Amino acid sequence: MKVSLVSRFPLGRQGDGVAAEFVLNPGETTTFILRQVEEDGHDSVHDGVLLEARLVGTEALTQTLAFWRQWLRKCNYSGRWREMVHRSALVLKLLTFAPTGAIVAAPTCGLPEEIGGVRNWDYRYTWVRDAAFTNYAFLRLGLTSEAEQFMAWLEQRAVEGARGDPLQTMYRIDGGHELPEEVLGHLDGYRGSRPVRVGNAASEQLQLDIYGELMDAVYLYDKYGTPTAYDFWCHLRKMLDWVANNWERADDGIWEVRGGQQQFVYSKVQCWVALDRAIRLANKRSLPLDRTRLAAERDRIYEAIMTRGWDTERQTFVQHFATDAVDASNLIMPLVFFLSPTDPRMRGTLDRTMAELVSDSLVHRYEIGRGAGDGLTGSEGTFNMCTFWLVEALARAGRAEEARFIFEKMLTYANHLGLYAEETGPRGEALGNFPQAFTHIGLISAAFNLDRRLGVGP
Amino acid sequence: MSAQVAYLGTTVPDWVRELSSSDPLQRRLGAYALGEIGPAATEAMSDLAAALQDPVAFVRVWAAAALARVAPSGGESVTVLIAELGNELAFVRSLAAWHLGRLGPAFPGIEQALIPLRQLAGDKDPSVRVEAALALGMLEGKGAPPPELKSLCT
Structure with a gap:
């Protein structure tokens, strides 16, 4: 990509950069415009149109501010921590690729989850999971036009999936399926964090949870946006049929572990969500569906989780059916209405998660070295999304003051612009790709639900 | 003396040379730099005056503005800018x-x-x-x- 820097004051070379010295009179402003030059090399700067047009810059700034203020006015959130919720909504909007409606997980690649470590991934793609959660956040805030664009993108992927293959876990923003992972050995990486990778091999993994997240997005869009069209429903039914036939398979899970497939509890919960939302939607809209079969499979999933995913001795749900290790992803259970937030099993899981995965109120997603390994060496920070899930689970369980303390402490870990990376390190530093949609989605949802439970008036 | 005077580390003679560049942006930069140096760039006056006839309009404007700073008593700059x-x-x-x-x-x-x-x-x-x-x-x-x-x- 070529860019040009436009300035009313002529710029001269200085070392590797450019510089200008100039004097502004009282009340004067000047504008610098950094802009992409068209691929054919043509740049209207050379026509002089932009070169001297100081007010173009002022106008552009005014228009930009007006656009974002106007956009944010559509946000209907009026609760506590509004500035941070608004900032998170802006992040999600800026992660949206307008031509297709696709939403990237983060705009960066290779930023490490541990300084000097090996968990350096490329997040410049659209994960079905992350995008579906983003859609939920948009709908929750009343931003339905963004949700509409994304649903159109999602419908295309569902149509492809209905031809026989399940959905991919992630796609390119143009809907492309090819994301070959490549190591860029000639790069040192951020503060020596090697290898630097582009592309993402996790696109070839089986992650069963994405169907639940997708169906929840469809269900919510039907509720808050536009009723589901029949043709789309037909594609969804084929996909749901696949879920009913395949939920018992082992998969790679939400954390995309590279240490072998397992019967992950989170994946099962989301398969339950997929079938549950399908049945709810069919009933609400009187849409044709093999309700008997899907309801039977949904209930089988429920029982499987309650028997094989539950550790009676430790009173907690576990990461997968063959371990006693806990996993923070199970905090989502009450958030998706899998079970009551005050169910003794959920209370037990909350307590166990806090005892084993929480460090100074921040949550690790799992214990490295226990349960399903990710196949890599080294460690990682606490996972911001999980911290927000903990906040929400606590709030829903009636522990609102505890939730508020963790939430407001978490707000202090944002940078000066209110942005978060994927993880937070032991010294409060941002780790992983940045800014990350997942974290900001978690913030919005936690703020919304915590605010509601705290009641009117701060 | 003029060799001691510089803008962005480039001296007056080198900026004067830029006034003859084939690139109008470079000519514009040359004029601007001489204007920033101001009265200490008096040796560039004749070159800036010549630049008032530059075929590219925005270069003429910047040359006039620079000349006004190098030689504030001259009225030629105002004439060009008004034109x-x-x-x-x-x-x-x-x-x-x-x-x-x-x-x-x-x-x-x-x-x-x-x-x-x-x-x-x-x-x-x-x-x-x-x-x-x-x-x-x-x-x-x-x-x-x-x-x-x-x-x-x-």
Whole structure:
């Protein structure tokens, strides 16, 4: 990509950069415009149109501010921590690729989850999971036009999936399926964090949870946006049929572990969500569906989780059916209405998660070295999304003051612009790709639900 | 002596050489740099005067503004800038108006610019109208833009 820097004051070379010295009179402003030059090399700067047009810059700034203020006015959130919720909504909007409606997980690649470590991934793609959660956040805030664009993108992927293959876990923003992972050995990486990778091999993994997240997005869009069209429903039914036939398979899970497939509890919960939302939607809209079969499979999933995913001795749900290790992803259970937030099993899981995965109120997603390994060496920070899930689970369980303390402490870990990376390190530093949609989605949802439970008036 | 004087580490002779570049942006930069050096760049006066005839309008404007800073007593700069207020390109008109305002009310001969600047109040281009109004604000001693234009300056 070529860019040009436009300035009313002529710029001269200085070392590797450019510089200008100039004097502004009282009340004067000047504008610098950094802009992409068209691929054919043509740049209207050379026509002089932009070169001297100081007010173009002022106008552009005014228009930009007006656009974002106007956009944010559509946000209907009026609760506590509004500035941070608004900032998170802006992040999600800026992660949206307008031509297709696709939403990237983060705009960066290779930023490490541990300084000097090996968990350096490329997040410049659209994960079905992350995008579906983003859609939920948009709908929750009343931003339905963004949700509409994304649903159109999602419908295309569902149509492809209905031809026989399940959905991919992630796609390119143009809907492309090819994301070959490549190591860029000639790069040192951020503060020596090697290898630097582009592309993402996790696109070839089986992650069963994405169907639940997708169906929840469809269900919510039907509720808050536009009723589901029949043709789309037909594609969804084929996909749901696949879920009913395949939920018992082992998969790679939400954390995309590279240490072998397992019967992950989170994946099962989301398969339950997929079938549950399908049945709810069919009933609400009187849409044709093999309700008997899907309801039977949904209930089988429920029982499987309650028997094989539950550790009676430790009173907690576990990461997968063959371990006693806990996993923070199970905090989502009450958030998706899998079970009551005050169910003794959920209370037990909350307590166990806090005892084993929480460090100074921040949550690790799992214990490295226990349960399903990710196949890599080294460690990682606490996972911001999980911290927000903990906040929400606590709030829903009636522990609102505890939730508020963790939430407001978490707000202090944002940078000066209110942005978060994927993880937070032991010294409060941002780790992983940045800014990350997942974290900001978690913030919005936690703020919304915590605010509601705290009641009117701060 | 002039070898001691520099802008962005480049001396007057080297900036004068830029005035002969085939790239109008480089010629513009050369003129601007000499203007930043100011009276210490007197050896460049004749080259800047020659640049007032540059085939590219925005280079002529920047050369006139630079000459006004290098030799503040000369009236040629004002003449050129006033002439460019009638240029067919809107951005050249607005640029010339901006430079005239920056010369300030004390600049010799600047009063000749007041009427042409007032005439730009009816210009079809909004940027030109605003720049002319701002310049008039500076030259008529108000020192600040009119209230209705304040939003464009903040």
